Amino acid sequence: MADLQDELEATAEAGALDAPPRAETAEVTRDGTKAPPAAPERLEDLENLEGQEEDLEDPDGLEDPDGLEDPDGLEDPDGLGEAHEFLAAHPVADGYSGLPWVLRHFPSYDLELGEGGVDTDVPRMRKGHIGALFWSLHLSDRLTGERAVGATLEQLDLVRTVVHAHPEGLRLVHSAGETTDARNCGRIGILLGPAGAPSLGDSLGILRALHALGLKAVTLAGASWAGEAGLSRFGEEVVREMNRLGVLADVSGASESTVRRALAVSRAPVLCTRSAAAALRPHPVNLPDDLLAVLGEAHGLCMVPLTAEQTGPSIRDVADHLDHVRAIVGPECVGLSGTYDSGAAHPQNLADASCYPRLVAELMHRGWSQDDLALLTWGNVQRVLRTADFTARAAQDRREASTAKIGDLDG
Amino acid sequence: MSKAGETGEMNMTYLEEARELLREFPVADGHNDLPWALREQVRYDLDARDIATDQSAYLHTDLARLRAGGVGAQFWSVYVPSDRPGAVPATLEQIDCVRQLIDRYPAALRAALTAADMEAARAEGRVASLMGAEGGHSIDNSLATLRALYALGVRYMTLTHNDNIAWADSATDDPAVGGLSAFGRAVVREMNREGMLVDLSHVAATTMRDGLATSVAPVIFSHSSSRAVCDHPRNIPDDVLERLPANGGVAMVTFVPKFVLQAAVDWTAAADENMRAHGFHHLDTTPEAMAIHRAFEERNPRPVATVSTVADHLDHMREVAGIDHLGIGGDYDGTAFTPDGLDDVSGYPNLIAELLDRGWSRTDLTKLTWQNAVRVLGAAEDVARDLRSRTAPSNATLEQLDG
Numbered sequence: 001m002a003d004l005q006d007e008l009e010a011t012a013e014a015g016a017l018d019a020p021p022r023a024e025t026a027e028v029t030r031d032g033t034k035a036p037p038a039a040p041e042r043l044e045d046l047e048n049l050e051g052q053e054e055d056l057e058d059p060d061g062l063e064d065p066d067g068l069e070d071p072d073g074l075e076d077p078d079g080l081g082e083a084h085e086f087l088a089a090h091p092v093a094d095g096y097s098g099l100p101w102v103l104r105h106f107p108s109y110d111l112e113l114g115e116g117g118v119d120t121d122v123p124r125m126r127k128g129h130i131g132a133l134f135w136s137l138h139l140s141d142r143l144t145g146e147r148a149v150g151a152t153l154e155q156l157d158l159v160r161t162v163v164h165a166h167p168e169g170l171r172l173v174h175s176a177g178e179t180t181d182a183r184n185c186g187r188i189g190i191l192l193g194p195a196g197a198p199s200l201g202d203s204l205g206i207l208r209a210l211h212a213l214g215l216k217a218v219t220l221a222g223a224s225w226a227g228e229a230g231l232s233r234f235g236e237e238v239v240r241e242m243n244r245l246g247v248l249a250d251v252s253g254a255s256e257s258t259v260r261r262a263l264a265v266s267r268a269p270v271l272c273t274r275s276a277a278a279a280l281r282p283h284p285v286n287l288p289d290d291l292l293a294v295l296g297e298a299h300g301l302c303m304v305p306l307t308a309e310q311t312g313p314s315i316r317d318v319a320d321h322l323d324h325v326r327a328i329v330g331p332e333c334v335g336l337s338g339t340y341d342s343g344a345a346h347p348q349n350l351a352d353a354s355c356y357p358r359l360v361a362e363l364m365h366r367g368w369s370q371d372d373l374a375l376l377t378w379g380n381v382q383r384v385l386r387t388a389d390f391t392a393r394a395a396q397d398r399r400e401a402s403t404a405k406i407g408d409l410d411g
Numbered sequence: 412m413s414k415a416g417e418t419g420e421m422n423m424t425y426l427e428e429a430r431e432l433l434r435e436f437p438v439a440d441g442h443n444d445l446p447w448a449l450r451e452q453v454r455y456d457l458d459a460r461d462i463a464t465d466q467s468a469y470l471h472t473d474l475a476r477l478r479a480g481g482v483g484a485q486f487w488s489v490y491v492p493s494d495r496p497g498a499v500p501a502t503l504e505q506i507d508c509v510r511q512l513i514d515r516y517p518a519a520l521r522a523a524l525t526a527a528d529m530e531a532a533r534a535e536g537r538v539a540s541l542m543g544a545e546g547g548h549s550i551d552n553s554l555a556t557l558r559a560l561y562a563l564g565v566r567y568m569t570l571t572h573n574d575n576i577a578w579a580d581s582a583t584d585d586p587a588v589g590g591l592s593a594f595g596r597a598v599v600r601e602m603n604r605e606g607m608l609v610d611l612s613h614v615a616a617t618t619m620r621d622g623l624a625t626s627v628a629p630v631i632f633s634h635s636s637s638r639a640v641c642d643h644p645r646n647i648p649d650d651v652l653e654r655l656p657a658n659g660g661v662a663m664v665t666f667v668p669k670f671v672l673q674a675a676v677d678w679t680a681a682a683d684e685n686m687r688a689h690g691f692h693h694l695d696t697t698p699e700a701m702a703i704h705r706a707f708e709e710r711n712p713r714p715v716a717t718v719s720t721v722a723d724h725l726d727h728m729r730e731v732a733g734i735d736h737l738g739i740g741g742d743y744d745g746t747a748f749t750p751d752g753l754d755d756v757s758g759y760p761n762l763i764a765e766l767l768d769r770g771w772s773r774t775d776l777t778k779l780t781w782q783n784a785v786r787v788l789g790a791a792e793d794v795a796r797d798l799r800s801r802t803a804p805s806n807a808t809l810e811q812l813d814g
Binding site: 149156205209 | 454455456457496497499500503504506507508510511514515551553555556558559562563804
């Protein structure tokens with residue numbers, strides 16, 4: 001109480017007490033007067049939302065949350081105060097970033113100060129309240145066979161080097177606990193993966209070696225054992241070994257039969273690191289409703305990508321997908337996937353890693369409860385990581401490392 | 412002749428003394444090819460070659476014989492052949508094999524990544540298990556892959572195996588780049604930066620000299636003997652041994668008869684010539700080729716190396732390099748033949764007894780068996796700590812540096 005600065009701020013305006021803690025002192029006065037008119041407006045919009053969906057497309061205020069800037073510009077520069085406040089407590093665990101492959105071609109970069117050539121850097125991740133992020137190790141399609149294994153090692157080395165070079169911002173994490181620790185230390189937790197199936201070189205020994213290097217997720221597509229026909233016997237053994245190690249299975253981009261088989265075989269939750277609803281927007285990586293329903297029953301996690309191609313060109317399109325997916329799989333099985341730096345085009349106003357508050361604001365307008373939002377942004381990924389770790393510990397008591405060979409199982 | 416009985420008695424005493432010494436300062440061996448043997452024999456089916464049980468019918472190595480041999484630390488080789496594609500994936504499988512062995516036999520083996528880990532394992536009576544990669548082909552010309560191997564626990568890399576690679580010449584191939592190329596020197600510097608020991612076994616003498624000139628950390632020879640005693644290209648010339656004191660490195664004497672015994676070198680050359688004369692590759696192991704080989708062996712009995720042959724190498728290497736720069740690298744399960752008395756990993760006490768008989772002091776022997784190997788790994792760690800604080804990891808490529 002005796003702190004002089006506190007005293008100075010407190011005397012600035014009485015209205016300051018009502019202001020959200022992050023609001024700057026000078027703007028506090030206007031906040032007190034201008035906030036009330038803004039609030040009913042929002043309520044009205046929410047009613048509209050419930051009433052008729054078409055209205056959603058019309059009102060300017062909703063279409064572009066930045067539109068809110070004008071009325072509220074002074075109290076809350078981007079009109080996203082509530083979303084920022086929420087995300088500060090419930091950051092985003094983002095399911096997919098293509099950054100490692102992009103950085104591979106950069107002679108130098110500084111993610112700490114900001115890097116213009118990419119969509120993701122530490123300042124923008126902080127602005128977007130990203131608390132954890134999967135860094136994809138997917139390779140160019142041209143890298144197959146034995147070259148894929150070496151290239152994956154190089155990608156892993158690159159990630160280690162990048163994280164090591166940004167100790168103030170980033171930290172490599174491998175489990176739910178470490179992810180929380182990183183967040184408590186103010187670091188963004190970097191999870192390694194998903195890697196593509198070709199990275200495993202058709203060998204469980206290589207899977208174990210990559211896991212020892214930190215690999216946390218593998219996409220079950222692009223290998224002979226996880227093709228159009230679904231998982232082969234070796235493919236199923238890969239999933240069981242992944243369960244034993246605590247490596248998550250990602251089925252975004254996998255064939256329908258692979259998705260179904262993986263959901264049946266895996267004892268740990270299955271991820272879709274970047275899949276939206278095919279019912280709203282047909283796309284090979286999006287999931288039809290029946291598959292979403294199976295994913296929900298298996299308590300997996302569908303992480304909806306922020307790409308124009310998969311979800312549509314506007315924030316509202318993304319929110320539509322999230323509404324749709326949540327309705328089918330339930331609030332415990334839906335998550336977010338920025339898919340930045342993957343070469344994909346992004347919806348308007350979701351151009352880079354700093355844009356999550358806009359999406360959250362939209363979902364708030366649509367009446368998502370705080371609980372559901374907290375699961376969406378952070379809680380569900382934590383649940384999946386924790387369950388995978390638990391499954392691995394249990395499996396290691398029962399199973400030895402598998403010595404199965406693809407030649408023996410798949411002939 | 413009157414001394415014969417006496418010597419036998421003496422040897423018994425020396426053998427007991429050797430075992431007693433090894434209990435305190437066990438052998439830290441530089442090279443054992445058990446992982447490759449497991450891959451070739453049973454495709455890593457570790458149940459089929461359970462080293463907790465007697466494997467003397469199939470392998471030079473099992474846990475009981477390691478204990479009998481007084482082994483306290485082992486660099487397990489994660490060797491893969493250099494003459495077929497897919498070296499990097501295969502190396503990862505070899506690494507996985509070692510990790511599985513360590514997981515499987517926790518009471519006998521302990522994973523070791525540092526000199527401190529080696530000492531901790533010794534204190535616990537477990538075998539410190541380290542890994543060494545045998546040949547630069549295992550990194551496929553990529554410094555990032557080199558770092559990945561380090562991250563997986565590999566603590567030395569032999570720069571070549573039997574064939575030249577793009578950036579280094581092998582002892583058993585025709586001279587190409589004349590030692591280390593510019594990229595080869597970059598590999599050595601990156602190994603220094605990581606703390607991975609530079610292993611100069613298998614490389615050409617030119618590469619040895621370039622490696623010594625480039626490395627700022629002590630080097631090792633994980634399994635090589637003296638060329639002055641036995642003139643085989645796999646062995647170390649005296650001018651290189653002489654440079655070890657300045658470098659701080661360690662030459663780990665190997666037992667492979669065809670490298671250590673001149674008569675065996677000559678015999679092997681004649682046998683290879685015989686194979687070629689019959690139209691086979693000299694390493695061919697098909698039944699027809701083996702029949703030719705057996706016929707040759709019946710006409711010309713194979714010369715047999717003994718413990719004394721190996722001790723002769725050590726005596727000479729000690730003269731040239733000094734006691735602080737010697738070690739042991741048996742190459743068990745990596746060679747078909749072994750000297751008499753050093754038939755498998757239980758044989759080390761015989762070598763120590765022989766050296767006691769030759770008047771080596773207890774202090775000297777503890778350096779040979781344990782202390783030098785631990786020191787050299789610790790020194791590599793110190794150099795790495797310094798370099799990492801000052802330099803960034805290199806991503807130089809073969810194309811950039813060697814054009």
